[in-house]
Amino acid sequence: MKKLIFLLLVSIQLLHAQKKSVPVINDKVIKVDTLLWDMKALSKAPEIEWLNKTGNVYSLFYKGVDYNGKPTQVFAYYSNPDLILGKTQSKTKFPGVVLLHGGGGKAFKEWVEKWAAEGYAAIAMDFSGKQNDVKTYTMPGPEQGDLDKFLKLETGSDLKNMWTYQAVANAILAHSLLLSFPEVETTKTCLTGISWGGYLTCLVGSLDNRFKAAVPVYGCAFYDESDIFKVPLAKLSPAVRKKWMKYFDPSSYMPYAKPQFLFVNGNKDRFYNVIPYDKTYKLIPEAQRSMCLIPDMKHGHEVGWEPHEIRYFFENVINQTAPLSKVKQIVMKDSSLTASYSSPVSLRTADFYYSNDTTSLNENRVWSSKKVQIDSKTKTLYCPVPKERFKYGFFYLKDHRNVSASSEFIIN
Structure with a gap:
């Protein structure tokens, strides 16, 4: 009898477990x-x-x-x-x-x-x-x-x-x-x-x-x-x-x-x-x-x-x-682009991608890229503004986990 009651209690508990509150x-x-x-x-x-x-x-x-x-x-x-x-x-x-x-x-x-x-x-x-x-x-x-x-x-x-x-x-x-x-x-x-x-x-x-x-x-x-x-x-x-x-x-x-x-x-x-x-x-x-x-x-x-x-x-x-890297404040002056960033892991690479193509459909737009200098002490990214300027741009980073992140689009 005790065994039967025990099995019944276990069954009830399992039933309640299956009816988990959502x-x-x-x-x-x-x-x-x-x-x-x-x-x-x-x-x-x-x-x-x-x-x-x-x-x-x-x-x-x-x-x-x-x-x-x-x-x-x-x-x-x-x-x-x-x-x-x-x-x-x-x-x-x-x-x-x-x-x-x-x-x-x-x-x-x-x-x-x-x-x-x-x-x-x-x-x-x-x-x-x-x-x-x-x-x-x-x-x-x-x-x-x-x-x-x-x-x-x-x-x-x-x-x-x-x-x-x-x-x-x-x-x-x-x-x-x-x-x-x-x-x-x-x-x-x-x-x-x-x-x-x-x-x-x-x-x-x-x-x-x-x-x-x-x-x-x-x-x-x-x-x-x-x-x-x-x-x-x-x-x-x-x-x-x-x-x-x-x-x-x-x-x-x-x-x-x-x-x-x-x-x-x-x-x-x-x-x-x-x-x-x-x-x-x-x-x-x-x-x-x-x-x-x-x-x-x-x-x-x-x-x-x-x-x-x-x-x-x-x-x-x-x-x-540990989070993904994050590009923070971006400052563009006449000849330079700088951005602060946060990252729990040292950055391995950073590039700046940009385009002046405003006539092509998005999939056909022509983009170029520049290497970005990384100052790991001040957590700052730096690159010269392209001579031809740009309409669209973004920073792209990879850290030593091989995990990438980016800035948002910069649209001029």
């Missing part, structure tokens, strides 16, 4: 006149169906938000440091990361593996409407073409049937699901996304203030100023375009963001060009943002998740490890 998003800090998303509803962990719980990465469906009045299911991959090593679940708690793919992408198993190997419980979900390696996907949401992202709004489509509404809601639900897992440390969750996933990171990181750190790669706000995305937006009537910008451009929400942000991009990205990118990161308070502009960075999923600066940034925010 933090609720504080929507009161998001001071917009109309908030499309129901943050309290999205703060609840969705129902799930495990498809595969073998191997080092699990696959699942979770219940998404309704689309065209019908229920949806979202495909996702999940792993953590125990699973990636083939171990049974331990009592160890891990930080968490939510991974948002870009256009033409899907839930990437390899991306989840990478972050689980880095020590994180990681979840990546599919925003394409049909994961091509899932045999049964009976309740998909919208697909990720221009029709669902932009053009349907012109036909009077409900805002909640637009791709952005659906993707943001389902990303937040993935975070709520992650937070419900007993092995995830609820005060140490992070977010990163690539390209359109970077755009979503700007949105989700601004709306879901349970995240501690967010890293949009490439993606930014001010879509009506993008070399590429202003084209489908221009197909909308002025009133509808204004409506899209109000509800779906990250500029509407980023002033209310609470996580620490690291902005990662190249200087020649095809989709996210200098001017709107510069305006985007300035929506986040200076003390809350860090920069990593990587010269000539290519555009893609693999190159987008490759920078190890993302992990160093997360670790600094959630575990107070």
